[in-house]
Amino acid sequence: MTVEFTADTVHGLAPSDLVREDRVAGRMYTDPQLFELEMTRIYERTWVWVAHESELPKAGSFKSTYVGRQPVIVVKDRKGTVNTLLNRCRHRGASLCEQRTGHANGFTCPYHAWSYGLDGKLRGIPYPDGYEGVLEKSxxxxRKLRTESYGGMVFATFADGIEPLADFLGDVKxxxxxxxxxxxxxxxxxxxxHQFRFHGNWKxxxxxxTDGYHFPIVHRSWMASVDAETADMMSFMTDPAAITHDLGNGHSVMQMVPEHSDLDVDDGTEPLQARFATLVTELKSAGLDDAAVRKLVRAVHGTGFNLNLFPNVSMSNSxxxxxxxxxxxxxxxxxxxxGPEGPAEIVDPVNxxxxxxxEHFQGPFGFGTPDDAEGWDRVQRGAQAAPEMPVLVNRGLARESAGPEGxxxxxxxxxxxxxxxxNQWKQMMSDG
Incomplete structure (x- = not known):
């Protein structure tokens, strides 16, 4: 039985009361004050994904991005250390870098030309005589955020005292x-x-x-556009082996194609899809043996799972x-x-x-993303009505149990x- 939040109390409830075992309040999508709390209690207090190490191949490589709503620069310095620097000059607050990616020897403010090294240290100030006795460059x-990485995934946090990234990830590793x-x-x-915006709440x-329930409904146009082998691979709705795990700390994984969850596990009986016949020929002509070709081609679709890392990144299939x-x-x-990085004659045809x-699914002109975004928009529009009415998250609650790993x-x-x-949202929003 579903019990609604009452209209008289929903706006006065503390954030911790907005999440219950089987439902959440619609207010969580629409309340600007709640959003402001999320930015400080979640995005400034936990590990937030900022880059993949391949985006920073050498000293001076940088990427400008955000931690929550705060702009940062992720950059590799000359010692090989990846730094996450607040994108704000210490003089008058101007942003230092507006370029999304690139290479630099340092960062110079366009307003008054204060210059900083790749490690964030203030290196130079024009016309320094006016600062004698009133400024110490050191x-x-x-501002440097604590930055750690695992498996090529780089995370940063404003919270210097929180648990190490490895502990936060736990079984996600x-x-x-x-x-x-x-x-x-x-x-x-x-x-x-590529980027796009939708008119809806981040949650x-x-x-x-990790919503497998929507897949055959929202993505039926994509299912109709692919070959029969791919469609069969993604027909997981009634497969008892297709399962979702709660990995702790807000993270979860949805195994849509369990036999592809670990690509090193291959008994050799699964045929390679006919659509990749040309790719197989190219790889063999590059000198690869059958086992190496099979390993690459079998991985072209990616893994068989979607991994959700709270709060801001998913490693979704491919x-x-x-x-x-x-x-x-x-x-x-x-x-x-x-995709893979290696000799051009091998990785170029694979990539x-x-x-x-x-492009066929995730791309701006693909089948999957536009359909997903329409659904997200509709949830936001619908959530404006009857904020006391709950959003249900109770599917499978009665059949959820601990797996072999706990x-x-x-x-x-x-x-x-x-x-x-x-549950993670509730825990973090409950901490004042």
Whole structure:
């Protein structure tokens, strides 16, 4: 039985009371004051994904991005250390870098030309005579966020005293390791990115990545556009082996194609799809043996799972999806295509196929993303009505149980991943 939040109390409830075992308040999508609390209590107090190491290949390589709504620069210095620097000059507050990616020897403010090293230290000030006796350069370095990485994934946090990244990830590390196996024996690198915005709350998208229930409904046009082998692979709705796990700390994983969860596990009986016949020929002509060809081609579709990392990134099958909250009613999404890095004659044909698959579903003119975004928009519009009416996250609650690893587990169509994220949201929003 579902009990509604009452109209008289929903606006006065503390954040911790907005999440219950089987439902959350619609106010969580629409309340600007709640959004402001999320930016400080969640995005400034936990590990937030900022880059993949392949985006920073050498000293001076940088990427400008955000931690919550705060602009940062992620840059590799000359010692090989990755730094996350607040993108704000210490003089009058101007942003230092407006370029998304690139290479620099340092960063100079365009307003008064204060200049900073790749490590954030203040290096130079024009016309310094006016600062004699009133300024000490060593005290005015750029604010540096604590930065750590695992498996090529770089995270930053404003909270210097929180647990190490490895502890925050916990059992997620196993799944990151598995995701990176889709390089087919080669390291994984970023191939390209594209961004778009939707008119909805960031948590709507956070829910989507481990929502198997919507797939055959929202994505039926995509299912009709692919070959029969791919459609059969993604027909997981009634597969009892297709399951979702709560991995702790708000993280979860949805195994849509369990037999592809660990790409190193291959008994050799699964035939390679006919659509990749040309790719197989190209790889063999590059000198690869049958086993190496099979390893690469079998991984072209990516892994068989979506991994959701609270609060802002998912490692979804074959790409990264990053969300950036703009306001209670707007979110920016970045889709990042990945593929193997290695000899051009081998990885170029593989990455060509991966990009075509990415474009077909995730791309701006693909079948999947526009349909997803329409659903997210509709949730936001509907949430404006009757804010006391709950949003249900109760599917599979009665059949959720602990798996062999101790993870709360249920079917791939169940809302275990959403409950995991909202439990973490509740915990963090309860801390004043």
């Amino acid at each position: 005290e005015l370095s750029l 196993l799944w990151i390791d598995r995701f990176m196996k889709q390089g087919g024996g080669y390291p994984v690198k970023v191939l390209g990115t 709507i998208q956070l829910e989507n990545t 790409f990264l999806r990053v969300l950036r909250p703009i306001s209670a009613n707007e979110t920016l999404i970045e889709h990042i295509a990945v 060509r196929e991966r990009l075509r698959i990415h 993870w709360p587990t249920s079917h791939v169509t169940d809302e275990t991943g959403m409950r995991a994220a909202y």
